Amino acid sequence: MLHSNLLRLVARGSSSRLMSTATKLTTVEVNDETGIATLTMNRPPVNSQNVQLLLDLQASISEIENNKSRGLILTSAHSNVFSAGLDIFEMYNTDVERLRTVWTELQNVWIALYGTSLPTAAAINGHAPAGGCLLATACEYRVMRPNFLIGLNEAQLGIIAPKWLMSGFTNVLPKRVAERALTQGRMFTTQEAFEAGLVDEIASSKEEAVEKCAAFIGSFAKVNPLARGLTKLQFRADNIKEFEKIREKDVADFAALASSPEVQKVMGTYLENLKNKGKK
């Protein structure tokens, strides 16, 4: 991967710098002209979020914050999936400690992305169910390619999404639309997501999506970064405070629920259906 990334950069000229390949499942490239960092998830085939991807995402977000980038664009290295959400295989037939770790690291990624003062945007170049939608809605702006699906489908898995997990989603949708979508576990098409306000723009290619995200981040060029960042965090402070109060209990609740025979059974059937889908 390092080799192919370097080749890609050389072929493109030196307009962007690959800051890090220290982590295996994410890469960070900073555009020299704009100073904007693109954080790419690369866990084939569908960027399902195992603990390693969650840890790598946290490391990359910290790196982008520390290298004084002007903003962060989150995207995927794959052609039709942004992220399939949590890796269900990692949550199935496992012990409670592993479930606690999975959930803790999901929380850690969410708070790192939702709570950064940097401008953030998601170039959603494929499907974004569940944890994929969580990451996209933690960002301030979303641009999505056509004919994909995005949404929080936890209800379909027999899971009650906690409030913090819903907050990015409920921040951008009218309350009534959000309530109905969450209780149905609804997946929106790109067009429906755009009409509802879940995504801000539609782009016909990943490159165009990244460009539109960069234009959004560029719109803050003349705004004092400290004032911008603190204003953003004031808007998010209630969600963040509420999350901090319940984060430990939330891990315990998730581990208890996800390890219950009922939810394990639902997961087993869901995985079977996913595998069989490939055979049809």
Ligand SMILES: CCCC/C=C/CC(=O)SCCNC(=O)CCNC(=O)[C@H](O)C(C)(C)COP(=O)(O)OP(=O)(O)OC[C@H]1O[C@@H](n2cnc3c(N)ncnc32)[C@H](O)[C@@H]1OP(=O)(O)O
């Ligand atoms: C139970 C506690 C949960 C609490 C809540 C947590 C939030 C979550 O994030 S739960 C995860 C929910 N995710 C989903 O429901 C998405 C499931 N996946 C899909 O709908 C589709 O895979 C896709 C729309 C993302 C992509 O479709 P596509 O046709 O391109 O690929 P597939 O053939 O379906 O999948 C390829 C390959 O990947 C495996 N896979 C897909 N999703 C997951 C996943 N979330 N975890 C682990 N593995 C996944 C799928 O089984 C295929 O594997 P094989 O090639 O080996 O068959």
